[in-house]
Amino acid sequence: MTSWIEIGALDDIPRLGSRVVRTPGGNIAVFRTESDEVFALDDRCPHKGGPLSQGIVHNKRVTCPLHNFVIELANGQAVAPDEGCTHTHPAKVENGVVWLSLRQAAAVS
Amino acid sequence: MLDKVTKQKLVVIGNGMAGIRTVEALLERAPDLYDITVFGSEPYGNYNRILLSPVLAGEKSVDDIMLNTLDWYEDNNITLRKGETISMIDRRTCEVVTEAGERVPYDRLLIATGSNPIMLPLPGKELPGVIGFRDIYDVDRMIKASTDYRNAVVIGGGLLGLEAANGLMKRGMNVTVVHLLDTLMERQLDPVAGGLLRKSLEERGMVFKMPAQTQAILGEDRVTGVRFGDGTELAADLVVMAVGIRPNFELAKKAGLYCERGIVVSDTMQTYDGRIYAVGECVQHRRQTYGLVAPLFDQAKVCANHLAMKGFATYDGSVTSTKLKVTGIDLFSAGDFAPGPDKEEIVLQDANRGVYKRIILKDKKIVGAVLYGDTIDGPWYFQHLRDGTDVSHMRERLVFGAANLGDGGVSGQNSVAAMSDETEICGCNGVCKGAIVKAISEKKLFTLDDVRAHTKASSSCGSCTGLVEQVLAFTLGGDYSAAPKVKPLCKCTDHSHDDVRRVIVEQQLKTIPAVMRFMEWKTLNGCHSCRPALNYYLLATWPGEYRDDQQSRFINERVHANIQKDGTYSVVPRMWGGVTTPSELRAIADVAEKFNIPTVKVTGGQRIDLLGVKKEDLPAVWADLNDAGMVSGHAYAKGLRTVKTCVGSEWCRFGTQDSTGLGIKLEKFMWGSWTPAKVKLGVSGCPRNCAEATCKDVGVVCVDSGYEIHFAGAAGLHIKGTEYLAKVETEDETLEVIVALTQLYREEGWYLERMYKWCDRVGLEQIRKRVVDDIANRKALFARFAHSQQFAQTDPWAERASRGVDRNEFAPLAELELA
Ligand SMILES: Cc1cc2nc3c(=O)[nH]c(=O)nc-3n(C[C@H](O)[C@H](O)[C@H](O)COP(=O)(O)OP(=O)(O)OC[C@H]3O[C@@H](n4cnc5c(N)ncnc54)[C@H](O)[C@@H]3O)c2cc1C
Ligand code: SF4
Ligand code: SF4
Ligand code: FES
Numbered sequence: 001m002t003s004w005i006e007i008g009a010l011d012d013i014p015r016l017g018s019r020v021v022r023t024p025g026g027n028i029a030v031f032r033t034e035s036d037e038v039f040a041l042d043d044r045c046p047h048k049g050g051p052l053s054q055g056i057v058h059n060k061r062v063t064c065p066l067h068n069f070v071i072e073l074a075n076g077q078a079v080a081p082d083e084g085c086t087h088t089h090p091a092k093v094e095n096g097v098v099w100l101s102l103r104q105a106a107a108v109s
Numbered sequence: 110m111l112d113k114v115t116k117q118k119l120v121v122i123g124n125g126m127a128g129i130r131t132v133e134a135l136l137e138r139a140p141d142l143y144d145i146t147v148f149g150s151e152p153y154g155n156y157n158r159i160l161l162s163p164v165l166a167g168e169k170s171v172d173d174i175m176l177n178t179l180d181w182y183e184d185n186n187i188t189l190r191k192g193e194t195i196s197m198i199d200r201r202t203c204e205v206v207t208e209a210g211e212r213v214p215y216d217r218l219l220i221a222t223g224s225n226p227i228m229l230p231l232p233g234k235e236l237p238g239v240i241g242f243r244d245i246y247d248v249d250r251m252i253k254a255s256t257d258y259r260n261a262v263v264i265g266g267g268l269l270g271l272e273a274a275n276g277l278m279k280r281g282m283n284v285t286v287v288h289l290l291d292t293l294m295e296r297q298l299d300p301v302a303g304g305l306l307r308k309s310l311e312e313r314g315m316v317f318k319m320p321a322q323t324q325a326i327l328g329e330d331r332v333t334g335v336r337f338g339d340g341t342e343l344a345a346d347l348v349v350m351a352v353g354i355r356p357n358f359e360l361a362k363k364a365g366l367y368c369e370r371g372i373v374v375s376d377t378m379q380t381y382d383g384r385i386y387a388v389g390e391c392v393q394h395r396r397q398t399y400g401l402v403a404p405l406f407d408q409a410k411v412c413a414n415h416l417a418m419k420g421f422a423t424y425d426g427s428v429t430s431t432k433l434k435v436t437g438i439d440l441f442s443a444g445d446f447a448p449g450p451d452k453e454e455i456v457l458q459d460a461n462r463g464v465y466k467r468i469i470l471k472d473k474k475i476v477g478a479v480l481y482g483d484t485i486d487g488p489w490y491f492q493h494l495r496d497g498t499d500v501s502h503m504r505e506r507l508v509f510g511a512a513n514l515g516d517g518g519v520s521g522q523n524s525v526a527a528m529s530d531e532t533e534i535c536g537c538n539g540v541c542k543g544a545i546v547k548a549i550s551e552k553k554l555f556t557l558d559d560v561r562a563h564t565k566a567s568s569s570c571g572s573c574t575g576l577v578e579q580v581l582a583f584t585l586g587g588d589y590s591a592a593p594k595v596k597p598l599c600k601c602t603d604h605s606h607d608d609v610r611r612v613i614v615e616q617q618l619k620t621i622p623a624v625m626r627f628m629e630w631k632t633l634n635g636c637h638s639c640r641p642a643l644n645y646y647l648l649a650t651w652p653g654e655y656r657d658d659q660q661s662r663f664i665n666e667r668v669h670a671n672i673q674k675d676g677t678y679s680v681v682p683r684m685w686g687g688v689t690t691p692s693e694l695r696a697i698a699d700v701a702e703k704f705n706i707p708t709v710k711v712t713g714g715q716r717i718d719l720l721g722v723k724k725e726d727l728p729a730v731w732a733d734l735n736d737a738g739m740v741s742g743h744a745y746a747k748g749l750r751t752v753k754t755c756v757g758s759e760w761c762r763f764g765t766q767d768s769t770g771l772g773i774k775l776e777k778f779m780w781g782s783w784t785p786a787k788v789k790l791g792v793s794g795c796p797r798n799c800a801e802a803t804c805k806d807v808g809v810v811c812v813d814s815g816y817e818i819h820f821a822g823a824a825g826l827h828i829k830g831t832e833y834l835a836k837v838e839t840e841d842e843t844l845e846v847i848v849a850l851t852q853l854y855r856e857e858g859w860y861l862e863r864m865y866k867w868c869d870r871v872g873l874e875q876i877r878k879r880v881v882d883d884i885a886n887r888k889a890l891f892a893r894f895a896h897s898q899q900f901a902q903t904d905p906w907a908e909r910a911s912r913g914v915d916r917n918e919f920a921p922l923a924e925l926e927l928a
Contacts, residue, residue, distance in 0.1 A: 005925065007922055007923040007925075008922045008923050012917055012922060013917075013922065014659065014660055014917070015660065016634060016660040016661075017659075017660045019917065019921065019922035020921045020922060021921060021922050021923045021924070021925060022921045022923070022924040022925065023924075023925045024925075024926070027921075030922060034633070034634055048674070049676075050674075050676065051672075051676040054664040054667075054668075054672060054676070055637070055664070056636075056637040056640060056641070056660070056661065056662075056663065056664075057634075057660065058632070058633070058634045058635055058636045058637065058640065059632060059633040059634055063636070063637035065663065065664040065672055066672070066674065068637065070636075070637075098922075102925075
């Protein structure tokens with residue numbers, strides 16, 4: 001049973017950028033691609049916990065600002081040769097509004 | 110649509126490897142632009158000349174080596190006039206004249222006439238039975254001679270001579286190789302490797318006479334023998350001259366085109382006549398002529414780019430490597446291997462296995478490699494040679510090759526020949542050996558780039574490059590030389606930093622998407638390497654016009670603070686010249702307490718660093734610092750960082766000039782500017798150098814009579830003292846020279862290339878000429894810097910703290926109570 005939570009307007013997230021949603025379980029990074037798709041991931045790099053929300057977004061990937069791991073936004077997987085995975089959360093856009101569903105608690109640090 | 114009548118006419122002289130490769134590349138880029146006519150003396154379509162050796166050795170047939178069939182010319186609407194030689198170019202009327210006297214007009218002309226074998230001017234050289242080794246006709250005659258006669262003499266113990274000798278021996282002849290020097294292939298091999306080669310060829314039955322000078326070729330109506338300088342004679346029914354090639358430029362020279370050792374061309378492959386291009390062995394580019402296909406293919410690409418009127422590629426010359434195509438002998442050579450006082454060598458010699466390796470290092474880089482017996486790592490060494498990799502960290506194991514470093518993916522496997530077709534070669538793209546072999550033979554590929562383009566193998570991470578090169582070498586029968594390359598900006602493009610910078614200016618490209626579109630980027634929105642680079646290039650090229658793209662900035666430059674390992678930030682306010690005041694210090698102390706900033710630290714650049722600030726507190730921290738009159742110290746920027754000064758003549762008993770004042774002046778003029786990489790300055794009041802100016806990007810050392818300007822130092826990962834640039838007499842001149850220097854660096858440096866690397870690449874003399882000696886140029890550079898400063902000198906902190914710029918960046922999108 002997915003319950004959707006409204007988190008803000010799409011236009012408040014820059015294209016090829018990201019904003020953070022605070023939750024008691026940790027920050028969630030919400031990304032917007034060039035074609036206005038949104039993706040939500042825990043804001044923690046699988047490498048050493050770097051804040052992915054602060055990285056450079058390209059196509060459907062983000063590069064971690066700390067040591068350049070590249071993470072697939074769709075599934076949270078690190079792109080080879082790096083390894084690791086970040087939790088993803090369902091996210092969608094309807095009429096310019098971004099919705100998020102917290103499927104599981106974000107990783108607690 | 111353009112029809113045949115209105116299309117421009119392109120005439121190509123020379124139906125060989127370079128000419129046709131250019132035409133192919135042109136068709137890819139602009140299929141309809143020209144009406145193309147190709148003249149070729151040889152009565153065939155274009156064939157792979159380098160495979161004449163296996164044809165001679167009976168390992169391949171003439172049909173096997175055809176590259177472009179007659180159908181190909183027809184399908185592409187190219188008029189092929191095979192068997193027709195051009196005897197004159199009439200530049201006045203823009204026509205070429207055939208031997209039969211026919212005149213054919215051109216709008217653009219491409220000369221690709223290759224080269225001719227050098228025939229030594231010996232008595233008897235015209236006798237039947239004396240031939241060169243260049244084309245199918247020569248090979249036919251050699252094969253015929255091998256059935257009718259027994260004794261062959263090959264003059265020349267270089268690559269071509271040995272391949273000819275090997276082929277003739279395979280055809281059953283007794284072959285003697287005559288060589289002037291006592292080392293075979295002396296241009297590619299050192300004496301040890303040359304000796305090993307000689308030994309194994311002797312084991313196969315080849316006879317050597319060396320060192321020996323040929324004096325005459327004997328015979329009445331056909332060659333019967335050869336006489337040497339020492340008076341001895343040798344019987345011979347066939348003499349092959351393989352002493353070198355001479356670029357074929359007579360035609361061009363007669364037409365008044367400037368020639369030296371070849372037809373002289375520019376970086377765009379144009380001759381002195383702008384309508385006439387030239388490529389291949391017949392050209393001379395930057396004093397260099399080439400006799401291998403890889404560089405010619407590079408030239409072809411550049412030439413096609415210009416013929417297609419795209420007009421941005423340039424050819425910068427090539428580094429080449431060589432392999433000998435004698436089946437069963439593994440030999441690889443690249444670069445410069447002559448011993449020298451400034452060079453070091455690593456040698457491995459294993460007589461039992463017949464292995465010899467010699468790697469030559471200079472300044473921690475590989476500059477040459479000679480491999481014999483085990484050449485599997487040839488491409489890997491060559492890669493490092495071309496890339497100029499600093500190999501000091503792997504020095505001890507270097508000679509054992511990539512496999513022993515766990516690097517390069519060449520998994521100790523000794524021969525790709527032994528691999529099954531299903532063996533996966535490229536893990537990134539899942540390409541197996543069979544697919545690569547098929548593409549190579551069906552699509553007639555022969556460079557690494559071709560294979561990358563067609564199969565995608567090794568086009569991603571590149572760690573399988575060595576293996577792919579092996580597959581190429583093995584499929585082509587060893588006749589393959591690794592393609593030289595220009596280092597691309599990143600994996601999203603094939604273009605180099607220089608190309609990109611030039612095209613941005615030439616094509617007036619003003620946004621990142623425009624650059625990516627025009628230069629055919631391979632990815633949708635680039636990556637974390639190229640986007641910041643492009644953003645900088647556009648910003649530096651179009652000051653005031655280009656709108657900085659925040660999403661293409663590394664986080665530190667986007668939020669104007671330095672990210673720390675826990676995701677907090679550090680804040681460094683500017684302290685002009687390292688000078689502060691009690692009220693500034695008080696304000697810093699207040700801010701630190703108010704925001705619970707855990708660490709306050711003094712930096713190496715004479716600033717105070719507030720570490721551990723939360724992102725959302727940044728605007729408020731800045732607002733307080735702004736209120737006390739402080740602005741961003743740009744400690745996060747690829748831009749002007751700090752100017753470190755000593756107290757100088759104002760306080761110090763040794764001080765010769767007001768170093769503090771000069772430092773502040775420099776900093777006030779230059780702050781806010783973006784540069785390819787960070788720039789730090791230092792100003793010392795006397796040669797005691799308390800400000801450590803001589804390890805900065807730019808340093809000033811004051812002396813009684815003026816100011817010494819130094820630059821290109823570094824004290825980070827690398828430590829390097831500065832280079833002396835100039836001495837001037839006044840503060841104003843000092844400012845002018847330093848600003849001009851920085852502007853030149855801003856205009857020509859590669860993104861992330863520190864000033865000292867830029868200086869290494871471009872050369873100190875070049876830089877001095879343009880910023881010190883050429884005063885008009887210095888003033889122009891200074892003016893361009895000043896112009897761009899109008900747009901750069903706004904405090905990013907004030908914009909964000911009180912003018913609400915980028916407000917979203919610092920606040921969360923939402924706060925959720927429940928998970
Ligand atoms: C036996 C042999 C082995 C080689 N092995 C290797 C190797 O292993 N690796 C490697 O990289 N390179 C090798 N090379 C060198 C390589 O083949 C050449 O570098 C390359 O073919 C040069 O290309 P080109 O287009 O400049 O000249 P060519 O391929 O020689 O083409 C020039 C053409 O122009 C024609 N022509 C000349 N003048 C006129 C005119 N006035 N009118 C009409 N047509 C004209 C010529 O007949 C010729 O067909 C080898 C060469 C030989 C001969
Ligand atoms: S560099 Fe010279 S002038 Fe400056 S503080 Fe040191 S001794 Fe004094
Ligand atoms: S020296 Fe290394 S650890 Fe210390 S601040 Fe610089 S980058 Fe960080
Ligand atoms: S924490 Fe993300 S790459 Fe190291």
